[in-house]
Amino acid sequence: MTSTSLTGWGRTSFSQARVLQPHHVDEVEQxxxxxxxxxxxxxxxxYGDAAQLGGxxxxxxxxxxxxxxxxxxGTVRLGSGVSFDELLAVALPLGWFVPVTPGTRQVTMGGAIxxxxxxxxxxxxxxxASHVRSLQIVTPQGTFEASPERDPELFWGTFGAMGLTGFVAELTLALTPVETDQVLVDTDRYDDLAAVMAAMIEGDANYHYSVAWVDCMTRGKHLGRAILTRGEHATRSEVAEATLRAPRSGRLRVPLAPPSGLLNRYSVRAFNELWFRSAPRHEAREPQSIQSFFHPLDGVRDWNLLYGKRGFVQYQFVVPDDGAATIEAVIERLSSAKVASFLAVLKRFGPENRGPLSFPRAGWTLALDLPVGPPALARVLDDLDDLVLDAGGRIYFAKDARLDATKVNAMYPRLGEFRELKERLxxxxxxxxxxxxxxxxxxx
Ligand SMILES: Cc1cc2nc3c(=O)[nH]c(=O)nc-3n(C[C@H](O)[C@H](O)[C@H](O)COP(=O)(O)OP(=O)(O)OC[C@H]3O[C@@H](n4cnc5c(N)ncnc54)[C@H](O)[C@@H]3O)c2cc1C
Known part of the structure; x- marks a missing residue:
């Protein structure tokens, strides 16, 4: 076993570990x-250091x-190393879609758990978690099958625990039936944050999918101007050509990391302006492919290299519904500190599940991609943590690379329950x- 340097998608911290690729439960137990x-x-x-372990x-x-x-x-038993891309390549032509998908198909089932x-x-x-019927998990105390009925502590405790309860080998997942590989998308442009949030409160319940892209570089009356896209899977009768094709992976590649990155305050501002202006003020039921609606970033492989050698941080938090003013305060803080965010994505979450470390809870979530470089960045993010905490919110471990450990207990008040489970396993x-x-x- 040779030692390999590993990092997360944000490429901010590297560490050396010995890497093994087991194929059977016995090997993991060994x-x-x-x-x-x-x-x-x-x-x-x-994005951060969740899937690495120095030494x-x-x-x-x-x-x-x-x-x-x-x-x-629609249930399927599969290995934890299967990616969303690989699953969809088989499932979509048969009329099945994944019940939940992150913004890239290059994520494994194990990572999703x-x-x-x-x-x-x-x-x-x-x-x-809501769509996993059961999972097989290999722990130092043995290999167990867990489901909401059979060892619910282990089942729920594994979702959001970032691999710390054991190695998931297999799972049973319930897929969603679809009639086509297209989504009918409504797009609306809003001149400020209050308007887009009001529209989401009022209308999200009418849509299966909803997300807003928010411009974090504008100030004053256009603070948080946004493009809201919401959609539904198209049925056969709703589209001219009812196809069920596997999503195609991007062929474009970033050849090598430009030393200082291509994304900075100036390029981001220019991009945002163009992006906002090119979106229609209102467009209804535009057919879009699965890949362009769900996974637009997969069009360019290794796009994280665009941030340059220093990498970037993704900052994602959730605040309860009554903490909505925090979203505005965060955007205000970033824009006044002149810290550029290339991607800022706003969504609404429904109720939380039973997992003590699961990130989503009812309210608003905002995700920001921030290039490492501006000297103010570390201080601004510390301030944002305080704003999030004051609102009763938390940040997402899967994106984190820099949170102060003293704030974790307040963000995840059920950490004690997780530690008890960990002690057992x-x-x-x-x-x-x-x-x-x-x-x-x-x-x-
Ligand atoms: C472009 C992009 C868009 C994204 N969009 C979203 C989004 O919309 N929503 C969202 O929630 N996330 C999103 N993410 C984050 C991503 O979905 C998660 O970080 C996911 O965990 C990555 O999966 P992975 O297979 O790469 O796992 P890794 O990053 O390699 O690992 C993630 C965690 O899972 C654990 N893990 C991996 N395999 C197993 C296993 N077999 N058993 C137990 N633990 C395991 C690891 O220990 C680690 O803690 C996005 C990421 C990118 C790059």
């Missing part, structure tokens, strides 16, 4: 017997690449990661 510290890794699409062993899940038949009710990912439909369908404290150490999630 690693627990032989090694002191272990964590799982999927496709490394979490330890990282178990890539890609060896668990089994995909079983899709049953008539570890982060308990959400999509544009959380307000209707909840997070990934992993009494020697073998499961850990750079993220877990940095945030003191576990004692090792």
């Amino acid at each position: 690693v627990y017997r032989d090694e002191r510290f272990v964590i799982a890794r999927g496709l490394g699409r979490s 330890g062993v990282v178990l890539e899940n890609r060896g668990f690449n089994y995909l079983g038949p899709i049953a008539a009710d 570890g982060a308990d990912v959400h999509g544009k439909n959380h307000h209707v369908d909840g997070s990934f 992993d009494p020697r404290g073998q499961l850990t990661s750079d993220l877990a150490r940095r945030l003191h999630l576990v004692g090792n």
Whole structure:
């Protein structure tokens, strides 16, 4: 086993670990017997340091690449290393879609469980956990099958636990039936944040999918101007050509990381202006492909290199509905500190699930991509953490690379419950990661 340098999608912190790719549960069990510290890794699409472990062993899940038949009710048993891209390549032509999808298909089932990912439909369908019927998890204390009925603590405790309860080998997932590979999309442009938030409160319940792109570079009366896109899967009778084709992966590539990055305050401002102006003020029921509606960033491979050698931070938080003013305060703080955010995505979440570390909870979530570089960035993000905490919110571990550990308990008040579960599964404290150490999630 050679030592490999690993990092997350934001490329901010690197660490060396020995990497193994097991194919069977026995191999994972053997690693627990032989090694002191272990964590799982999927496709490394979490932005920070969740899927790496300096000096330890990282178990890539890609060896668990089994995909079983899709049953008539849409359930499928599959390995944790199967990606959304691979699953959709088989499932979509048969009329099945994933029940929840993140903004990229290059995420594995194991990563989706570890982060308990959400999509544009959380307000209707909840997070990934709501669609997993059961999972097989390999822990230092043995291998267990867990479901909401059978060992619910282990089942729920694994969603959002960022790999710290064990290595998920397999899962049973319930897929969503679709008649076509197209989405009918309504687009609306709003001149300020208050207007787009009002529209989301009023109308999101009428749509399966909803997301707003927010311009964080404008100030004054256009603060938070936004483009809201909302959609539904198109039925056969609603489109001219009812196809069910697997989504295509992007062929474009960023050849190498430009040293200082292409995305800075000036380029982002110019892009935002163009993007906002090119969106229609109102467009109804425009047919869009699955890839352009759900995974537009997959069109360019390795797009994270555009941020240059220093990388970038994604900052995502959720605040309850009554903390909506925090969204405005965050955008105000970023725009007055002249910290550019290339992507700013606003969504509404529905009720939280039973997972003590699952990120989504009812309210508003905002995700921001911020290039590392501006000297004010670290201080601004610390301020944002305080704003989020004051509003009773929390930040998303899957995106985090820099949170102060002293704030975690207040953001995740059920951390104690998770630690009790961890003690049962992993009494020697073998499961850990750079993220877990940095945030003191576990004692090792
Ligand atoms: C462009 C882009 C868009 C995104 N959009 C969204 C979005 O809309 N919604 C959202 O929720 N997230 C989003 N994400 C984040 C992404 O979905 C999560 O970070 C996800 O966990 C990444 O999965 P992965 O396979 O790359 O896992 P990794 O990043 O490699 O690992 C993620 C975590 O899962 C754990 N893990 C991996 N495999 C296993 C396993 N077999 N058993 C146990 N634990 C395991 C790891 O230990 C780690 O803690 C986005 C990321 C990118 C890059």
